[in-house]
Amino acid sequence: MHRRTILFVLNTDTPDAQISQAAEAAARDESHLVCLLLGQASALPVYAYGGSPYGGMTIPDNWNETIVAAQNVQKARVDAIEALLAKSNTSGDIQSALCVATDVKHHVSRLARVSDEAFLDASLRDTPDVMREAVAGVLFHSPIGLRLNGSVAQKAARVFVAWNSSEAAATAVHAALPYLKEADEIVIGCFDPVMTPVQDGQDPGVDVAKWLSHHGCNVTVSQYPSGGRELGASIQERAAETGADLIVMGAYGHARMIQTVLGGTTRTMIEQADVPLLLAH
Numbered sequence: 001m002h003r004r005t006i007l008f009v010l011n012t013d014t015p016d017a018q019i020s021q022a023a024e025a026a027a028r029d030e031s032h033l034v035c036l037l038l039g040q041a042s043a044l045p046v047y048a049y050g051g052s053p054y055g056g057m058t059i060p061d062n063w064n065e066t067i068v069a070a071q072n073v074q075k076a077r078v079d080a081i082e083a084l085l086a087k088s089n090t091s092g093d094i095q096s097a098l099c100v101a102t103d104v105k106h107h108v109s110r111l112a113r114v115s116d117e118a119f120l121d122a123s124l125r126d127t128p129d130v131m132r133e134a135v136a137g138v139l140f141h142s143p144i145g146l147r148l149n150g151s152v153a154q155k156a157a158r159v160f161v162a163w164n165s166s167e168a169a170a171t172a173v174h175a176a177l178p179y180l181k182e183a184d185e186i187v188i189g190c191f192d193p194v195m196t197p198v199q200d201g202q203d204p205g206v207d208v209a210k211w212l213s214h215h216g217c218n219v220t221v222s223q224y225p226s227g228g229r230e231l232g233a234s235i236q237e238r239a240a241e242t243g244a245d246l247i248v249m250g251a252y253g254h255a256r257m258i259q260t261v262l263g264g265t266t267r268t269m270i271e272q273a274d275v276p277l278l279l280a281h
Contacts, residue, residue: 002030003029004029004116005031005034005116005117006026006032006116006118007034007036007108007118007144008022008034008035008036008119008121009108009118009120009121010035010037010038010121010123010124011038011039011040011121011127012037012073013123014123015123018151019081020084020087021152022035022119022151022153023085023088023092025152026088026090026091027088027090030091032091032092033090033091033092033152034095034115035092035095036095036097036111037074037078037094037095037096038134039096039099042066078094082094095111101127101133104130104133104134104137105133105134105137105141106141109137109138109141112138112141113141113143115144117147118144118145119146119147119148125273135270139252140281145278147277147278147279148270148276148279149274149277150246154246155245156182156183156244156245157184157185157245158185158242158243158245158246159179159187159246159248160187160242160247160248161186161187161188161189161247161248162189162191162235162250163188163189163208164190164191164193164204164250165204166253168250168253170208172249172250172251172278172279172280173248175280177215179248179278180212180215180217180248181215181216185218185220185242186212186217186219187220187221187244188209188212188220188222189222189223189224189235189238190205190222191231192224193205193223204221206221224238230268232264232265235247235249235265235269236272240275244275245276246275246278247269247277248278249279250281251266252264253266266279
């Protein structure tokens, strides 16, 4: 996986060790590391007084000081990350975005569109609204894959692909191809396959296994019954049985609104923090 551009999305709480590890891995692979430092700015507090039509609006007297303090914290962290990148002698740069959560996806997607892969640091999980918008920025507003959990430098000897013949699953496998070509073993896992020509075919998973085999991959296909269990839990269980270092799957194969309201496999997998994951939509 040489000469790729990796988008590393982090915040001020991301440990120096994680950043240095990512930079050293980029240098080793001759890749370019783009660090996007997200800082969460407070929404402008505006207070109303009086009544219409003679009322007015006011903001706190210390608002400017609050903004300046946040900017200073952000700048100090940018300087520290620049020093870490320079020390590792890697090709990389640091971008900074101090914004409200709803603007995060715009900053993330802008850089994701000119990257090969995005990785979200675990520290973003402490701010769920920022995490959610960063995920959306990659999956819904860029053409690349999204990695969660583990580290930027992590390799995968065994990969578990959750396959269902959908466009999202196919996109994820294409995004994961650099990992799949380097893996020692790949398991294509099909859950409750519908064996009809318009669904998963007569032999679900065999078509993608043949394609990966042409790339020199060592692939096996397994078909699993979910037994009525939630699919996300079934994927994690079967991946653990195979000793997978990475799970690859399509994200939001069904309507995003339905999954947001009712849950869904994608949401379950994003919320788990134990198994490295590569998603694409």
